[in-house]
Amino acid sequence: MIAPYLKSAGALLVLGLATGMATDLVVGAALAQDLKSGTLTPIGAERAANKDGTIPAWDGKPVNTPPGAGNKRPDPFAAEKPVLSITAANMAQHAEKLTDGTKALLAKWPGMRVDVYPTHRSAVFAQAIYDAVAQNATRAKLTNNGLTVEGAYGGIPFPVPKNGHEALWNHMLSYRGQLTTFTADKYVMTSGGDRVLTNRQRTSLAYPYYDPKGKPDAFSGEWARARLDVTEPPANAGQAMMTIDYVDNYARPKDGWQYVPGQRRVRKSPSLVYDTPDPSAAGVANFDDVNLFIGAQDRYNVKLVGKREIYVPYNNNGLFRKPVNDVIGRGTLNPDAVRWELHRVWVLEATLREGKRNVAAKRRLYLDEDTWQAVLADSWDAQGKLWKTGQAFTLLAGDEPSASTLSYTWHDLLSGGWVYAGAINETGGVAYQDFDSKQLNRFTSSALASGGVR
Structure with missing residues (x-):
């Protein structure tokens, strides 16, 4: 490249x-x-349409999505109809534009369907982010064998990645707001069709990496803080957790603290990284499965396979506005609720380094070229079997402006269980605020005790 x-x-x-x-x-x-x-968008995607015209050129114009009551944003494409529906019966005709995981879901679950809509390249960001990406192009680099980012700030670090590790850092450091808050549910579904609300939490995310008052030479390396306050189910209400992520996470793994009401004290959390199981996901997803991948890359060699045109979930404001009963189906999300579009994606393949372990022996991630965020992911187990597939759903906030994945699913293709995380269907929308360093006072271990009570 x-x-x-x-x-x-x-x-x-x-x-x-x-x-x-x-x-x-x-x-x-x-x-x-x-x-x-030139020929690239300000974050490194191809400006031009594809040769068939099925992927339009990027025009850089934000789509109007005014936040309504509860910060619920409308679906600007609600009137559109699918141009194509793919099922198990006809997926062979479209195999080159489907991932292994999508094909596995189509084959496994009767009723699973991929409804393809017209493609809209709606991802637009603020000029300050574009300016930062242009500067990162001349100053960002990887150190520690590709595991640490240096010299980057305020935008994705590598608009034209030379290897898989650079592209994966683009995914993790992609724009998701400066201060972002929402309340979300996590549902776990069994192969038999049972549904359990395992977690409802107020989520607050702060991104010092995108503080407009900051500078790369004064950046501490702390790129994100998260605070999670559990409100349901009753047995877990009052619990709270706070985490910190670093750009040198190989040297400084994710820090975490937890407040448990019964103990009335804040404790340093055990490992929240790699393949440590997420208790609220009932074994279907681990901590490194958040947003389809997050965390240190030191256990994998990450190869940049190239670009493909594939069908991915996209522009799913309509999904977030539907009641959860209309969204969760048998084995997958209700196909009527999910919008798929044809997009160009970067394909990354991660394989375990010699002497390293992770329950996912191989991963394949598909990064949307217009946001750099993973929209689909597949994982294989140690026996080489396709084990899990993940989908992430993009919220379009033209008022911010931003486009970023929010809710996501992981499907265990062997057991049939699956999880729907970050679901805002019943809880309202997403609020975006400008970064304020004073707000970081809420993202400390000492602040957990005062806020995480029954």
Whole structure:
């Protein structure tokens, strides 16, 4: 992917070589210029439509989604009808645009369907983010064998990734707001069709990495804080948790603290990283399955396979507005509730490093080129069997402006159980605020005790 910039930046390269300037800096400068006015969007996606016209060109215009009561945003494409429906009966005709996990769900569950709608490249972000990405193109780098990001701030670090680790950091550092709050449910479903609300929590997310007053040379390395206050079910009400994520998470794994009402004290949490099971997901998802992947990459070699055009869940404001009874079906989400579109995605393949362990021996992640966020994921077990598949659903907030995944599912293809996490169907919408360093006082271990009570 770097070669086009070597070719297109001829004058800059000659100047760079003549003056002894490092080639990567020259390439970075050419890339930064292309992000502003060339063939790439400001975060590194292809501006142009695909050759068939089924993926339109990116125009950079935000879609109107005014937050209504409870910050519920409307579905701007509610009037559209599917242009294609894929089932187990016809999926062979569309196999090249389907992931292994999607095909497995179609084959396993009668009634599962992929309804494909017209594609809208609705992901638009603030100019300040675009400016930061252009600067990151010339200053961001990976150290510690690709495990630590340095020099990046305020936007995805690698708009044209050279390897899988760079692309995976783009996913984790993609824009999800500065201060984001919502209340969400987590449902676990059995293969027999039973549904259990395992968790309802007020979620508050702070992203110091996107503090507009910050600077890369003064950045502490702490890119996100999360506070989770459990309100249901009654047996767990009053529990609270706070976590911190770092850009050098290989050296500094995720920190976490938990408040348990019965003990009336805050304790340092046990491991919240890697494949530690999430108790509220009943074994279907682990802590590194949040947003389809989060955490340190040191247990995997991550390969950048390339780009594909595939059908992915996208522009799912309509999904979030439906009652949960209309959303959760047998084995999968109700196909009537989920919107799929054809998008270009980066394909990453992660395989275990020698001497390392994780219950997912291999992962494949599909990153949307317009947001850099994983929208689909597949995992294989140690025996090489396709074990789990995940789907993430994009909330469009043109008023922010942003487009980011919020709810997600993980399906155990072997047991038939599955989990629907981050569900805001019954709880309201998402509130976005500008970053305020004073707000970080709520994201401390000492603040848990005062807020996490029955």
